Amino acid sequence: MLGLGADRLRADMNRLLAFLFHQGILDEQYLQLQQLQDESSPNFVSEVVNIYFHESEKLLRNLRSLLMDREFSDYKKMGIHLNQFMGSSSSIGAKRVRNVCVAFRAASEQNNRAGCLRALELLEHEYCFLKNKLHELFQIEQQRVLAAGVRYPMQN
Amino acid sequence: MVLGKGASSSLSRKMVDGAEDMVSNCNDFTVLVVDDDPVIRKLHDMHLKKFGLSAQVVENGKTAVDLCHFGATFNLILMDKEMPIMDGVEATKELRAMGVNSLIVGVTSRDSQYETQAFMEAGLDFCFEKPLTADKISFILQELNKKN
Numbered sequence: 632m633l634g635l636g637a638d639r640l641r642a643d644m645n646r647l648l649a650f651l652f653h654q655g656i657l658d659e660q661y662l663q664l665q666q667l668q669d670e671s672s673p674n675f676v677s678e679v680v681n682i683y684f685h686e687s688e689k690l691l692r693n694l695r696s697l698l699m700d701r702e703f704s705d706y707k708k709m710g711i712h713l714n715q716f717m718g719s720s721s722s723i724g725a726k727r728v729r730n731v732c733v734a735f736r737a738a739s740e741q742n743n744r745a746g747c748l749r750a751l752e753l754l755e756h757e758y759c760f761l762k763n764k765l766h767e768l769f770q771i772e773q774q775r776v777l778a779a780g781v782r783y784p785m786q787n
Numbered sequence: 788m789v790l791g792k793g794a795s796s797s798l799s800r801k802m803v804d805g806a807e808d809m810v811s812n813c814n815d816f817t818v819l820v821v822d823d824d825p826v827i828r829k830l831h832d833m834h835l836k837k838f839g840l841s842a843q844v845v846e847n848g849k850t851a852v853d854l855c856h857f858g859a860t861f862n863l864i865l866m867d868k869e870m871p872i873m874d875g876v877e878a879t880k881e882l883r884a885m886g887v888n889s890l891i892v893g894v895t896s897r898d899s900q901y902e903t904q905a906f907m908e909a910g911l912d913f914c915f916e917k918p919l920t921a922d923k924i925s926f927i928l929q930e931l932n933k934k935n
Contacts, residue, residue, distance in 0.1 A: 660918055667833045675833060683826045714869045718896035719826040722918035 640775035647768055654727075656761055661724030677769050683723050687758055690716045694751055698744070709739045709747065716754075728757050816931060817860065818842040821851045821878065822867035822894070827917065831865055831894075834924050847871055848878025855882055861889045863931055865919070868895040868906055876909045883910035890931050894919060 651657040668675040690712050697703055697712075713736045720729040731754045738746030820831045820842045828844045835842050843861075845851050847870045855861075864882070868875040879891055893906045893914035903914050913930070915923050 660920070663918075663920055664830075666921070667830075667837065672833065679826060679829055682829060686824065686826060711869060711871075714896050715824055718867075718917045719824050721896065722826055722830050 636778035637775050640771055640778055644768060644771045644775065647764070647771065651764055651768075655730075656727050656764065657724045658726040659724065660721065664723060680723060680765055680769075683719055683725075684762060686719060687716065687728075691751075691755060691758065694754075698748055698751060703744070706739050706742055710736060713739060725761055728754065728761055731757050816840055816862040816928075816935075818863045818865070819851060819854070819859075819861040819889075820844045820865045821846075821848060821870070821875070822865070823847055823870040824867070827867065827894070831919055834919060834921065837921070838924060838928055848873030848875055848881075851878050852881045852885075855885060855887050860887075862935065863927065864889045864891045866891055866893050866911070868893060868897065868902075876906055879906070879909040879911055890927070890934055892927055 648657075651661075664676050664679060672678075693712050694709065697705060697709055713732050717729055717732040717736070720726075720732060731750060735747060735750035735754060738750050818835055818840050820828055820835075822828050822831070822844075823846050828846075832842050832844060842865075843854075843859075845854065848866070849872045851864065851866070852873065864887075866875045866879055870878075873881075875893060875895075879893070882889075882891065890912050891910065893903075893911040894917055895903060895906060895914065896917045897903070907914055913927065
C-alpha cells in the first residue's frame with residue numbers, strides 16, 4: 632500500500648507535463664529548470680516560476696497601461712518590456728507565451744497599435760493559461776511529496 | 788546561436804560530460820552576472836553553482852562598471868544587453884575602455900544578427916541568445932579555463 636498514492640500522483644504529473652509539452656505550452660527549457668533542482672535547492676523550480684509570475688504580471692500591467700493611454704506613442708518602451716518578457720519566458724520554457732511576445736514585438740516595431748492591442752489580449756490569455764497549469768502541476772507535486780512521506784505501521 | 792571569436796559551432800554533449808572535471812578548476816573563478824531580470828539572475832546563479840561557482844549579481848550596466856571602477860575584478864562577466872540606466876553595449880564599451888580584460892559574454896533575447904553584431908563589437912568575447920543552458924555554460928567555462 633505504501634507509496635501507491637505517490638505513484639498515482641506522479642503519473643498525474645507526468646500526464647500533465649506531457650500535455651503541456653505536446654501543446655507547445657512548455658519546451659525543453661522547463662526540463663533544464665527541473666535538472667537544476669536538487670536536495671540543496673528542493674524548491675528551485677517553484678521559486679523561479681513564482682519570480683516569473685511576479686515579474687510577468689508587472690510587465691503585463693505596464694504594457695496595458697501604455698496601450699490604454701490615448702496619446703501613447705512610446706513603442707520603444709513597449710519593446711523594452713517585451714524583450715524582458717521574452718527573455719524570462721524563454722528561460723523557464725514558456726514557449727507559447729514567448730511566441731506571442733515575438734508577434735507582439737513585430738506589431739510594436741511597425742507602430743501598429745491595433746495589432747499591439749490584439750497581441751496583448753492574446754498574451755494575457757496565454758499567460759493566464761500557463762499560470763493555471765503550472766499551479767496545478769505544483770499542487771500535484773506537493774501532494775505527491777506528502778503522499779510519499781506517509782508511513783504505514785509495520786504488521787507483525 | 789553562438790557568436791564569438793573562434794567559437795566552435797559544435798557544442799557537443801562531450802562538453803557537458805566533461806563538465807565535472809571543470810568544477811575542480813573553477814572554484815577560484817570570480818563571476819559577475821549583470822541582468823535586470825530577477826528570473827535570469829536566479830537561473831544563471833544556479834547554473835553557475837552547479838559548476839562550483841558563486842556569482843555576484845547586479846541589475847544594470849552602471850553598477851557593473853562602478854564595481855570594476857572601484858577595484859573589483861572578475862574572471863567572467865555575463866552581460867545582458869537590454870537594461871535600464873546603462874545597457875550591456877554601453878557597459879561593455881566602458882569596461883573595455885577601463886582595461887577590464889575579463890571574459891565578457893553577452894546574453895540577449897533578441898535574435899537579430901545586426902544587433903548581436905553591434906553587441907559583439909562593443910567588446911564581447913561571445914554572445915548567446917537567452918536562455919543560457921548547461922551546454923552553453925560548459926562552453927564558456929572551457930573558454931575561461933583556456934584563457935586562464
